[in-house]
Each structure stands twice: as C-alpha cells, then as structure tokens.
Amino acid sequence: MTRRISLTQYLIEQQRQHGHIPQELRLLIEVVARACKRIAISVNKGELGDVLGTAGSENVQGEVQKKLDIIANEVLIEANEWGGHLAAMASEEMEGIYLVPNRFPQGEYLLMFDPLDGSSNIDVNVSIGTIFSVLKKVEGSKGVSEDDFLQPGSAQAAAGYCVYGPQTTLVLTVGDGVAMFTLDREQGSFVLTHEDVKIPEDTKEFAINMSNMRHWDAPVKRYIDECLAGEEGPRGKNFNMRWIASMVADVHRILTRGGVFMYPWDKREPNKAGKLRLMYEANPMAFLVEQAGGAATNARERIMDLKPGKLHERVAVVLGSKNEVERITSYHLDSAQ
Numbered sequence: 065m066t067r068r069i070s071l072t073q074y075l076i077e078q079q080r081q082h083g084h085i086p087q088e089l090r091l092l093i094e095v096v097a098r099a100c101k102r103i104a105i106s107v108n109k110g111e112l113g114d115v116l117g118t119a120g121s122e123n124v125q126g127e128v129q130k131k132l133d134i135i136a137n138e139v140l141i142e143a144n145e146w147g148g149h150l151a152a153m154a155s156e157e158m159e160g161i162y163l164v165p166n167r168f169p170q171g172e173y174l175l176m177f178d179p180l181d182g183s184s185n186i187d188v189n190v191s192i193g194t195i196f197s198v199l200k201k202v203e204g205s206k207g208v209s210e211d212d213f214l215q216p217g218s219a220q221a222a223a224g225y226c227v228y229g230p231q232t233t234l235v236l237t238v239g240d241g242v243a244m245f246t247l248d249r250e251q252g253s254f255v256l257t258h259e260d261v262k263i264p265e266d267t268k269e270f271a272i273n274m275s276n277m278r279h280w281d282a283p284v285k286r287y288i289d290e291c292l293a294g295e296e297g298p299r300g301k302n303f304n305m306r307w308i309a310s311m312v313a314d315v316h317r318i319l320t321r322g323g324v325f326m327y328p329w330d331k332r333e334p335n336k337a338g339k340l341r342l343m344y345e346a347n348p349m350a351f352l353v354e355q356a357g358g359a360a361t362n363a364r365e366r367i368m369d370l371k372p373g374k375l376h377e378r379v380a381v382v383l384g385s386k387n388e389v390e391r392i393t394s395y396h397l398d399s400a401q
C-alpha cells in the first residue's frame with residue numbers, strides 16, 4: 065500500500081532524509097507542479113473556457129500552435145519566473161531561451177518544457193500532458209546562453225511530466241526512482257499514488273504510428289513484422305498495439321504496465337533525426353524510463369548520452385521495456401555492419 069503523502073511531503077523527504085535534492089530544486093519542482101494544476105484547470109474547461117482550436121500562429125518548428133500550446137507556455141513561464149530558482153527557461157513554443165528578467169530573483173537552474181504534448185488530441189478530448197526537464201547551469205559560466213542548455217540528458221537534475229487524462233497525474237524523478245502523484249481536486253494537492261515504479265523487462269505491447277510503415281528503415285520494419293507474425297512467427301507470442309499520439313499518455317501506459325514506444329527516423333524527412341525533440345521530450349522521458357528500470361535509445365545509442373547540438377534538436381526514440389528496446393537497438397546495429 066503506497067503511503068498517501070503529498071508531493072510537498074515527498075519532496076521534503078527527498079531533501080531532508082535522503083539528501084537527494086537541494087531546497088532550491090524542491091521549490092522549483094513545486095512551482096512546476098502548481099503550474100501544471102493551472103494548466104489542468106484550463107484543459108478541463110475545454111470549450112467552456114474557449115481554450116480549444118488553433119491560435120493562428122506557428123512555432124519555431126513550423127507547427128500550427130493551438131490555443132492551449134500558448135496558454136500552457138505562458139502559465140509555465142509566469143509561474144516560474146518569480147520563483148527565484150531559475151536562470152533561464154526553454155520551450156518547444158519559443159525559438160530562443162527565455163532569461164528570467166532582472167527584476168526577479170535569479171537562480172542556478174535551467175528549466176525546459178514541452179508545455180502541451182499531444183496537441184493533435186486537445187480538440188478531441190484525449191489525454192495530453194506537459195513534459196519538463198531540469199538542468200543546472202554549468203559552474204563558473206557567466207550569464208546564461210543557449211550553450212548552457214546543451215548538456216546531455218545524463219546531467220538532468222530532475223524530470224517529469226503531468227498527464228491530463230481521466231486523472232491528472234504528475235510523474236517525477238529526481239534520480240531516485242520514479243514516483244506518481246494524482247491530483248486530488250478537492251484538496252488541490254498532488255498525492256503520492258505509486259512509489260518506486262518499475263517497468264517489466266518484457267512486454268507484448270508496442271506503440272508506433274503504423275501509417276508511416278512504408279517510410280520506415282529496414283530494422284524497424286523487421287521488428288514490427290516479427291511482432292505482427294504473433295505466435296506463428298519468430299517471437300512465438302501475440303502482440304497488442306496502442307498509439308495514443310500523445311507521447312505523455314503512451315509513456316504513462318508503459319510506466320504503468322510495460323510496453324515499447326517508438327518514433328523512429330523515417331524517409332518522410334530524411335534530414336531530420338526523428339520527429340520528437342531531444343531536450344524537452346526524449347531526455348526527460350528517457351530519465352524517467354531508466355529510473356523505472358527500462359531503457360531508452362535513439363535506436364543505436366543511449367538517448368541520455370547524446371550531446372545536443374541545438375535547443376530544438378530532434379531525435380529518434382525507442383523506449384520502454386528493457387529487453388524489447390535492446391532487441392530493436394541490436395537490429396539497427398546489426399544492419400549497420
């Protein structure tokens with residue numbers, strides 16, 4: 065039975081008893097959680113809050129922005145800029161980094177986020193989320209520039225997401241396993257509902273957008289063909305498939321019952337490494353998945369070892385149940401020889 069303590073109590077334990085996090089990081093995470101509560105309120109209002117539909121603008125990646133993409137971005141910035149623990153922020157929805165203005169207290173941390181993940185699901189009332197990643201400014205560096213953000217995922221001090229689904233659930237790691245907190249709307253607080261989350265090493269469930277099959281690379285096709293062959297095929301077991309098209313919701317299912325998620329490189333845009341973004345989608349999810357005993361690669365290398373070249377860098381993603389991720393990665397490495 066999981067202890068029913070609040071996010072605040074959990075973080076105080078992490079700070080005081082286990083010495084895993086400094087006070088500034090605890091307070092920063094609490095501010096992010098408060099922002100997620102505000103976003104959850106907007107998400108829940110839907111049509112009534114005039115938050116659905118497009119905003120009529122494009123982000124730096126050339127994607128049409130939804131109203132909620134912009135609302136969630138503003139909520140996260142407003143909540144965090146006066147917190148006093150941050151030097152700068154970066155977001156999917158902003159081209160450059162956002163320096164905390166001088167009128168606010170300055171801190172040592174850098175916060176990155178995908179304010180609203182699963183944008184195509186907003187208007188159809190399907191689970192969406194917010195993904196975040198926390199880094200520390202490199203010691204001794206004066207001021208803050210984009211270069212300060214370009215650290216590998218292994219340097220993350222904390223990472224998590226909040227999924228706005230049938231329940232609003234915040235999932236967090238500070239490098240000491242993964243914990244899940246469900247929002248108690250009456251109390252207005254996140255309550256611990258799963259501690260020490262573990263992803264089973266094996267699975268019979270995969271997640272991939274099958275409509276891209278004709279664009280895949282041979283090792284991806286080989287892996288999925290083998291899954292589809294079921295009991296009669298080389299795997300000797302039947303596989304199930306799920307694709308929610310919100311990475312947050314797909315990863316949440318994997319953290320809950322296992323599975324493998326893939327958004328591989330494909331031939332549609334051969335010059336891009338993948339669709340998903342390294343710094344504020346792949347790295348935080350990789351940190352969570354590894355902390356839960358799973359694995360995360362770009363089909364060849366560990367995602368958290370990659371040294372980012374730019375803020376909005378893209379990456380191929382294979383994550384989830386360890387043995388399955390290792391299999392897919394080995395198919396890619398074999399084909400390169």
Ligand SMILES: O=P(O)(O)OC[C@H]1O[C@](O)(COP(=O)(O)O)[C@@H](O)[C@@H]1O
Pocket residue numbers: 156178180181182183184273309310311312327339
């Ligand atoms: O529509 P597709 O190509 O299946 O892509 C779905 C993927 O795109 C994303 O929605 C991208 O995230 P954003 O909504 O933040 O741009 C992922 O959450 C999801 O896994």
Ligand SMILES: [Mg+2]
Pocket residue numbers: 178180181182311345
């Ligand atoms: Mg996203």
Ligand SMILES: [Mg+2]
Pocket residue numbers: 133156178179180181182183
């Ligand atoms: Mg987004």
